[in-house]
Structures are given as structure tokens and as C-alpha cells.
Amino acid sequence: MSGNLAKLVVWLLMLAVVRCALAQDAPQSLNPSSQPAPTGEALVVATRVLPPFMIREGDGFTGFSAQLWQELAVRTGVNFTWKETANVKEILAAVQAGQAQVGIAAISITSEREQNFDFSQPMFESGLQVMVPTEVDDTFSPLTVLRYFSSGAMPYLLGILALLILIPGHIVWWAERHHKDSPFSHHYIPGIFHAMGWALSAAAGQQNDSPRSRLGRITSIAAVFVSLLFLTYWQAELTSSFTVQQLQGGIQGPDDLPGKRVGTTAGSTSATWAKEHQARLTEYQTIAQAFEALEQKQLDAIVFDSPVLLYHAASAGRGKVRVVGPVFRKENYGILFPRGSDAPRKINLRKRVNEALLKMREDGTYDRLYQQWFVAAE
Known part of the structure; x- marks a missing residue:
């Protein structure tokens, strides 16, 4: 009797080992219900309206960056709420002051910002470009x-x-x-x-x-x-x-901008570039204000992120503005975190986001998002 009991115990232990091995080898489902359940206090994510990256939709947002972060939140198991700001300068200020734990939209990774913040892996490759009115420029100088x-x-x-x-x-x-x-x-x-x-x-x-x-x-x-x-x-x-x-017209690219009336958003890398190249710069709180000023001929050109200008020229600005010249000053966009966000007491959020972002590139999720918002528009 004791021999049979011993055999039964052995068989039960072997069955438990096999089940554990099968559970570890099973692939993770892409279904959100199989992802880690959100835990803890909701993170505050600072952003701004910036089509096609962030587009206002009801009480929330849609767009490339919005959907990217929503997928990352599911994969990392975090709750979050949006905090809307006017421009990238206010996003940086909110994260630095602790009013937000994450910043996302189209935030360029620069050496200056890296001194004060942490960034994720690059989430988008971009650059600056020039936008001008479509009207004929019949002025001669x-x-x-x-x-x-x-x-x-x-x-x-x-x-x-x-x-x-x-x-x-x-x-x-x-x-x-x-x-x-x-x-x-x-x-x-x-x-x-x-x-x-x-x-x-x-x-x-x-x-x-x-x-x-x-x-x-x-x-x-x-x-x-x-x-x-x-x-x-x-x-x-x-x-x-x-x-x-x-x-x-008189402006065909970035080389024609010195001395011209140029607009962009406050605190952006495009504002820094315009100052360095002797343009007569006007900084606006939002890019929408700059678009309006250009259409009202208060500006000669706008310097800003290429995807944003191309999207506006193909949608709300169709027939009113056009994008000219090559893409210059190539940049990478990243997700913004407070300095020292990888410390254990800060739940290693950046590391978890980086891992999830890389997995999204590997399993094709990132490519599907990109094609939805950019390739289809082209």
C-alpha cells in the first residue's frame, strides 16, 4: 500500500513539473485581457494637441502617439490620465515639476534635454521642414x-x-x-x-x-x-x-529663411534652429496659432516638424499652404520621463516602457500604427 502511495506522489509531482514547463513556454497573447492588470495610482501623462500625433477626440485623444501610449500602458500594466498642455515647453515643465510622470506627443530627443530628463527608446524618426503660403509672391527686393x-x-x-x-x-x-x-x-x-x-x-x-x-x-x-x-x-x-x-515664391527651403518672418512654437527645437539661422522669429503657444498667422500673411514661413506640416498641408491647410525644401536637422522623438526614472523606488517605468516598445516593433504593432497615420496619408 505504501509503495502504491509513493508511486502516486511521484506521478503527481511529475505532472506538476510538466504543467509548469508548458505554462512558461506558452506564447503571450496580444489580447489586452492577457496583459498585466493595471495596478497602483494612475500616472499623469502630459501631452498637447499636435495632429497627427495627438488629436482631440471627446474627452481623450487619438493619433499616432496617443494610440502608441495606450498600447504601451496595457502592456506595462499601468493606469494613466491625460494632462493637456499648450506646447512642448509646458510638457517639459510639467514633468520636471512632478505634475506629470510621463510626457508624450512629438518630443525631440536632444543633448540639452537629456541632461534634465530621461527618454525612452526613439519612438519616431523625423526632422524639420518649411511651410509657406501657396499664393504667388509678386514682391521684388x-x-x-x-x-x-x-x-x-x-x-x-x-x-x-x-x-x-x-x-x-x-x-x-x-x-x-x-x-x-x-x-x-x-x-x-x-x-x-x-x-x-x-x-x-x-x-x-x-x-x-x-x-x-x-x-x-x-x-x-x-x-x-x-x-x-x-x-x-x-x-x-x-x-x-x-x-x-x-x-x-521667394522661399524654397531653409537656406532662404535668414531675415524672413518665421513662426514656430515656443521652446521647440525648430525655434532654436530659427534663432541660430538669423530668422525674424515669432514664437506661438500652439502650432495652430502659427498656421493661422501664416494664412493671414503675418508670416513668410513656418519651421516645424515635417510630419505635422505635411499632415496640415494635406488636410486643413489644403490649397492654402505648401511644404517646400528638404527635411533637415533629422531628429528622433522619445517618451519623456523625470530624471532618475529607472530608480527601483520609481518602479523602473522607463525600462518597462522600452521593453514593451521594442516588442511592439518586433510583433508588427508599431508598423501597423505607423501605416495607419502616415503611409495611408501619403
Whole structure:
């Protein structure tokens, strides 16, 4: 009897070991009900309205960053409430003052911010871009005119004009310098200046002095004929250049912004960039205020995060604004935590969020979110 009891105990122990092993090897379900149950006091998450990352929806938010954090909260087992702010400067202040334990929207990871805060793994790769009104810019300034004559075929045309003055001028002066009735001095200076003035008049179709020698007259006829062809082409190219410049406007990218009226949000990396590049900067509490100022022609351009500008240009700003130039100053966005958030007494929240974020990239959840908010819009 005791032998049978011993065998029964052994079999029960083996069964328990097998069940434990199977439980450890079983894959975790993506169903929220299988995730850790939220425990403890609700975290306060500071954010701001910033389509397509954060979009107001009833009493809460939707958008790429909103849905990303909601999934992370489920996976890490935390409760949270939203705390809405006006801009990134207020998000930083709320987290630093302890009014919020997390900040998320489109917060750029910078070395300066890293000194005062902790960041998650990068959650989005972005950069800055320029937005301008779609209206034709028909104002002309010395800088605009200089740009016309330094672009396209204009430098080559100016070079040809110089040759049309120098070559005929030298030929006519050489042929006329010893003629007794020549209007040109036989001395190189000032004779050559007089001859080049004659050549310039010939290029314009107006000759004040006629050469006396046969070579001078032949050169004069040839110069007038070539000049007529040149002036016809010049006029066509000049008209085309002015038309293109008017259609494009005066700002085509970040290199055109020094001295221009530029708007962005207060405390942002785009504001720092604009100050460093001598733009006439106006800082707004929200990017929506900057959009309104641009449409009312109070600004020449906006510098801000590329995804936000592209989303606005394709939605509320369609037909009113356009995004120009390349993406510059590449940046990574991260989730913001107070400094020292990995300390044991602070529940290692950043570490848990990083692990969950990496798992979202591995299982395809991140890619599905990205395609929902960005690829579909493109």
C-alpha cells in the first residue's frame, strides 16, 4: 500500500513539473485581457494637441502617439490620465515639476534635454521642414532680383553679353585706331573704353558713332545681327525666369529663411534652429496659432516638424499652404520621463516602457500604427 502511495506522489509531482514547463513556454497573447492588470495610482501623462500625433477626440485623444501610449500602458500594466498642455515647453515643465510622470506627443530627443530628463527608446524618426503660403509672391527686393540673375541660364547669358562687348570693342578699336576720321582715340586707354561703349550701344541696337574702316564696318554689322539674336533669347529667358520665380515664391527651403518672418512654437527645437539661422522669429503657444498667422500673411514661413506640416498641408491647410525644401536637422522623438526614472523606488517605468516598445516593433504593432497615420496619408 505504501509503495502504491509513493508511486502516486511521484506521478503527481511529475505532472506538476510538466504543467509548469508548458505554462512558461506558452506564447503571450496580444489580447489586452492577457496583459498585466493595471495596478497602483494612475500616472499623469502630459501631452498637447499636435495632429497627427495627438488629436482631440471627446474627452481623450487619438493619433499616432496617443494610440502608441495606450498600447504601451496595457502592456506595462499601468493606469494613466491625460494632462493637456499648450506646447512642448509646458510638457517639459510639467514633468520636471512632478505634475506629470510621463510626457508624450512629438518630443525631440536632444543633448540639452537629456541632461534634465530621461527618454525612452526613439519612438519616431523625423526632422524639420518649411511651410509657406501657396499664393504667388509678386514682391521684388534687391535680393530677389539678385537671385533671378544668379540662377538658371542667367550667368551664362551675362557672360555672352560681356563677350559681345569685349570682342567687337577690341576689334573696332584696333581697326579704327589709326584712321584719320576715327571717333576712337589711338591710345588704348581711353580708346578701348570708348570702343566698348560703342559695342554696348550696338548690342542694344543703338550706335552713336559709325566705324570708318572696312573691318570696323563689317564688325559693326555682325555685332548688330548677333546682338538682335542674343536680345531675343535674353528676353525670352528673362521672362521665363521671372515667371517661374513668381510662381514658386521667394522661399524654397531653409537656406532662404535668414531675415524672413518665421513662426514656430515656443521652446521647440525648430525655434532654436530659427534663432541660430538669423530668422525674424515669432514664437506661438500652439502650432495652430502659427498656421493661422501664416494664412493671414503675418508670416513668410513656418519651421516645424515635417510630419505635422505635411499632415496640415494635406488636410486643413489644403490649397492654402505648401511644404517646400528638404527635411533637415533629422531628429528622433522619445517618451519623456523625470530624471532618475529607472530608480527601483520609481518602479523602473522607463525600462518597462522600452521593453514593451521594442516588442511592439518586433510583433508588427508599431508598423501597423505607423501605416495607419502616415503611409495611408501619403
